[in-house]
Amino acid sequence: MAEAPHQQTTAPRHWEADVLLRDGRTAHLRPIRPEDAQLLIEFYARVSDESKYFRFFSPMPTLSDRDVVRFTQVDHVDRVAMIVELGGQMIAVGRYDVVKPGEAEVAFLVEDRHQGRGIAQLLLEHLAQAGRERGIERFMAEVLPDNQKMIHTFRDAGYHVASGYEDGVMVLEFPIDPTDTSVGVMVSREHRAESxxxxxxxxxxxxxxxxxxxxxxxxxxxxxxxxxxxxxxxxxxxxxxxxxxxxxxxxxxxxxxxxxxxxxxxxxxxxxxxxxxxxxxxxxxxxxxxxxxxxxxxxxxxxxxxxxxxxxxxxxxxxxxxxxxxxxxxxxxxxxxxxxxxxxxxxxxxxxxxxxxxxxxxxxxxxxxxxxxxxxxxxxxxxxxxxxxxxxxxxxxxxxxxxxxxxxxxxxxxxxxxxxxxxxxxxxxxxxxxxxxxxxxxxxxxxxxxxxxxxxxxxxxxxxxxxxxxxxxxxxxxxxxxQLLAHQPLPRGRRVAVVGNSDALGLLASDAAAAVGLVVNKSVALGADATADHFEDALDAAIDDPDVDAVVAVYIPPLNVSGEDVANVLAAVGEQSDKPLVSSFLGAEGVPELLRVPDVAGQVAGRGSVPSYPAVEAAVRALARVVGYAVWLRTPDGATLDATDLDSVGAKRIVLDALRDNPDGVDLDADQVRELLAAYGIETWAEQRVDTLKEAQKVGRELGWDVVLKATAGHLRERPDLAHVWRNIDSAAEMKDAWESLNQLITSTDSAGWVVQKNAPPGVPVAISSMEDPLFGPVVSFGIAGPLTELLADRSYRIPPIGEHDAAAMVREIKSSPMLFGYRGSEVVDVAEVERLVLRVAQLQHDLPQITSLDLPLVLAGGDRASVLRASVRVDPVSQSRTDWFARRLPSQAGDTSPG
Known part of the structure; x- marks a missing residue:
């Protein structure tokens, strides 16, 4: 008699995926279903006796009715099974069964003629992803010592595998949290298969x-x-x-x-x-x-x-x-x-x-x-x-x-x-x-x-x-x-020389260079009657100049002159130079035949060919783009955030506890926000909600005065025409004045969201935010706080994880960044502390996809510190936007959700 099925739950839709095998062919991976019984029987009949023995440690030529029910009817929580289909047939099955809280036993069976195609590794990735979503922390597997293929599957996955022997069976155990190594292995396999x-x-x-x-x-x-x-x-x-x-x-x-x-x-x-x-x-x-x-x-x-x-x-x-x-x-x-x-x-x-x-x-x-x-x-x-x-x-x-x-x-x-x-x-x-x-x-x-x-x-x-x-x-x-990248070397820097026979075009080139961030260190005007020899001497001198990283050549021929001699010079110099040479030659576009260097591989133009642009502005603009890329190549990412003082486990617990009580998502309360940010080394200034003058005076006394009274409602704090903060309150009388004055200025006092907070040291107000985008995953932003900079969209953005260089660039690339560096004689702020906050917010967002938004809308950056005065966090069930971070999958069919 067949075993009674376990209570069924529905497998999440995103557990189903098209996958790419090692040889570049596709297959379909999905959770097993009760109606797969016949597929399982037919699959098992095609599997060799040796593979069956490796899976079950004993001869098992057929599956009993009870086995079929047990293998196909799972609860998708403590018992999870996934199959791989190809051409309407099951070609592999993998499963895990929980053996104790947080730990599950995992096993696979792959049809013999499909072994060696990376199927077991794909099943392991997807089972581990499902396990993480179900609260599993460790996998263990029992493998016969002769089953070297399966042993390599686990060890090659990049997890930290510990092994031992029990009764002649090798027992492998490993935590399934992604590591840099396991992610690197997955990315490498993805690259090989897609290529x-x-x-x-x-x-x-x-x-x-x-x-x-x-x-x-x-x-x-x-x-x-x-x-x-x-x-x-x-x-x-x-x-x-x-x-x-x-x-x-x-x-x-x-x-x-x-x-x-x-x-x-x-x-x-x-x-x-x-x-x-x-x-x-x-x-x-x-x-x-x-x-x-x-x-x-x-x-x-x-x-x-x-x-x-x-x-x-x-x-x-x-x-x-x-x-x-x-x-x-x-x-x-x-x-x-x-x-x-x-x-x-x-x-x-x-x-x-x-x-x-x-x-x-x-x-x-x-x-x-x-x-x-x-x-x-x-x-x-x-x-x-x-x-x-x-x-x-x-x-x-x-x-x-x-x-x-x-x-x-x-x-x-x-x-x-x-x-x-x-x-x-x-x-x-x-x-x-x-x-x-x-x-x-x-x-x-x-x-x-x-x-x-x-x-x-x-x-x-x-x-x-x-x-x-x-x-x-x-x-x-x-x-x-x-055409510049394909034919000329990369520049070493932004310093440019302009060599030409037209003063007017040389000046245009210099102006264009300045407009796109290039520095003209040398400008050589040869005159309208310049010969090929003049050009050769000037170009050689510019290229040999250690203060020049690239050369722009401008040639407009006199009447009835073909310019072939000058073209020969440009081509010869371009072929030998280790610095990029671009030209505006006869107003031609592309790589004119006269400026091409023969290519031994039979390509239309070889390395060293000199690209020409109909306008010098286009030449300079192209050069500036290539300079930007060369600078990016030479700029290290910088160290990533030191995780030794981060309590990622504690932060995850806070988020999961909040979602356990609010499965549809919730805005964290002030205590939860403070505890969550503290887990990542972000200290927030406490603020206490007050509804009456007496409450405000009581809180002020408890805080030892030197406090502020402010309205926190968004419709008030985002309007520069409405005063919503009263600072430096030191007594009950001053609090009374503040309360009455602000209540006269603000009409909607019932919804003002009054709070009392210790007075923070002065500083430049900055805002740091992050979000979980449905397609991007995590995004972090930085800017000077306030409605004016928001109106001008003066914010910088990065995709976590980020390094020190990214955080430094974010702080400096906004247009209002001079406010942080002593603008008009003001104090230079503690920029290193601001960058530290950006790094920590980015890392927190990267580590916890359940955080759909994290906002530090008011951080006062002063000369020796940065005070986080306000913070809010929204959490929702785990985003499906990251389902391909740790388990390979092809874009969903017809590109209707997240095509690659």
Missing amino acids: ASIERFFHPRSIAVVGASRRQDTIGQALVRNLVTGNYTGRVHAVNPTSDAVSGLPAYKTVNDIPDEVDVAIVAVPADAVQDVVLDCAAKGVHGLVVISSGFAETGEEGRQRQRRLVGLARSYGLRLIGPNCLGVINTDKDTSLNASLSPLMPPAGRAGFFCQSGALGSAILEKVNNRGLGLSTFVSAGNRADVSGNDLLQYWEEDDSTEVVMMYLESIGNPRKFSRVARRVSLRKPIVAVRSGRTTQGVPMGHAVRKIAAPQQAVDAMFAQAGVIQVDNLDEMFDVA
């Missing part, structure tokens, strides 16, 4: 064009033609159920009919037929799909549903998908020479990788690249970006030897937190130049169903800067910056 999933798109050995057509002026015909005329080195297969041949190629009725292996399918069929193509490709074992077809999320709600089904189907069979509604992919590597796109223009080989989303814009971008002589390594137009996103491309480009510069045109950011994490790592190796449309409106194209970012746009800009991304305003400026 592998993209690599096959760029280097396919064979391609099937589904929807290939014999008719001219059709998408299917254009795709075949572009592949063939682009000299693709692999095999092209045409798929058309009604034709025997297309463009001289034999046509097959389905992908599965193709006798050879197929790596990538390019899909150009009506939207309602795409799902059938997915099933056909899955049966063939295709790695990925590039869906050119439109008719999906860009068309409205019906299209969004169709797109959601498409992504879910593709991932359930292990396929990655670019698109739909995209232009395609290009790889200019001569060993591949892939133009799997609708663009008839194959760009020249170059050092830059390009990611964009709009298909229509992609065609214009390719034309601009060609006209500028920039050259690309690879190009992707992701269309509606339902699956493959910019984050995936960054993972690939990080180690792609052909790509030295990354360009991204972002119409939306589905997962800015992950973008920030990945981009920061990539930026340390290769510069990223990005244009972000909709910066002001947060508008996104129809096909991009993403949630709005709650944090202000300054926070998004700060995230880009913090990650080292060179954010520019438009496509022209993107190419201006990229």
Whole structure:
């Protein structure tokens, strides 16, 4: 008789996820359900006897009815089980069972033919994340010594594993709180898997064009033609159920009919037929799909549903998908020479990788690249970006030897937190130049169903800067910056020399440099009749000058002079210089042929080629962007917060206790706020609420006078035209005067929120705040307190965790920062203490995602201290915005919550 099922609870929705395996293919991970009984039986029948023995320590060829019930019916609290599905079959199962409060036993079973694909590690990550949410602190596992694969799974996860032997069985125990090592292991595995999933798109050995057509002026015909005329080195297969041949190629009725292996399918069929193509490709074992077809999320709600089904189907069979509604992919590597796109223009080989989303814009971008002589390594137009996103491309480009510069045109950011994490790592190796449309409106194209970012746009800009991304305003400026990065060395600093044969343009260059923070240390006016020799001598002198970090060359030729001699000089100097050289040469845009250096790799322009700009202002602006990136590269993060004096366990207890009594969230009371902040070394000044004059006088006496009376209601303290504070009260009579005077000035006295507080030393009022953004995760901000600076949006932002350098930069980059450094003879404040508070607020927000807002709206920064006079904290149930911090997952289907 079957065992009675435990009381069922519903598993949280975010426990279900699409995941990427080690080989770059997808699978679906979810909590087990009672109706999975048949899936479990079929799965167990495919598992080898050895794997069964390793799991149960005894021969167990089949599962009894009782076993099936026990394994499939869990309570999702003390007994949690998750399965991995692929193609409608269960290929792995993992579970934990609580053995005592805070500790659970964990075990896995992976189908033999899927072992070695990183599935057990993924299950461990997701079970640990679920365990943390359920209050589990430790996992333990019993493993046979011969089961080396499972032993390595636990040890390689990055946790601190302790082991011992009991009755011939190895017992492994480890705390599941994330460590720097375990997070690093997860990030490394994520990088390898996502890079592998993209690599096959760029280097396919064979391609099937589904929807290939014999008719001219059709998408299917254009795709075949572009592949063939682009000299693709692999095999092209045409798929058309009604034709025997297309463009001289034999046509097959389905992908599965193709006798050879197929790596990538390019899909150009009506939207309602795409799902059938997915099933056909899955049966063939295709790695990925590039869906050119439109008719999906860009068309409205019906299209969004169709797109959601498409992504879910593709991932359930292990396929990655670019698109739909995209232009395609290009790889200019001569060993591949892939133009799997609708663009008839194959760009020249170059050092830059390009990611964009709009298909229509992609065609214009390719034309601009060609006209500028920039050259690309690879190009992707992701269309509606339902699956493959910019984050995936960054993972690939990080180690792609052909790509030295990354360009991204972002119409939306589905997962800015992950973008920030990945981009920061990539930026340390290769510069990223990005244009972000909709910066002001947060508008996104129809096909991009993403949630709005709650944090202000300054926070998004700060995230880009913090990650080292060179954010520019438009496509022209993107190419201006990229051509400099692709061909010239990075500058060592901000000092510039201007060399030219036009006094007027030299002056414009100097003015432009000053406007963007560059320092012109040398300006050489050669005169209109300057020869090539004059230019060579001046350029050599400027480059040899130790006080010069970069050179701007301006050449406007006299009448009837080609300037070829000067061009030869610029190219020769640019090739040999270890300092960047930019030019305004003949008003040309891009990298003119005269200024190109031959490249042994066959690229359109080699290292040392000199970029030219039609206006000197554009040249200087591009140089300034590159200087900013070079400075970012050389600026260390600084030490992170010393955690030795932080009581993170105590802080977590305060938050969890508050949520236990208020499961829907609550504003912490004054005592809870004071205790929580004290756990992170933030001392707050006590204030006592009073409702009558007598209460105010009593509190004043208890505090020993020298107190203030103030109204704390937001509608009063945020208005400069209303007095709401009376300071330096030393007696009952003075309190009476203060009470009566303020009550005459304030009409809504009943809702004023009167408090009495000790008088703090004078100082500059600053405000430090943090929040949990639904997409960003934690965000911290700093600014001078008060409505005027709020109106001017004069605040700085960072994404925790942050280091000492970030905190110092936050304090200094606001426009009103001179108030902290002795403005008009005032006292210089204790800036180090202000930075310490910023660091601690950021760390507290980073450590506790339950804190949805933390506000220190009034901190008086004086010469030797910073007094926190007011504080408030809001806590809510744990945010789902961080579910991918410690457990890998692909963006949710069709990008409707947090696409990557």
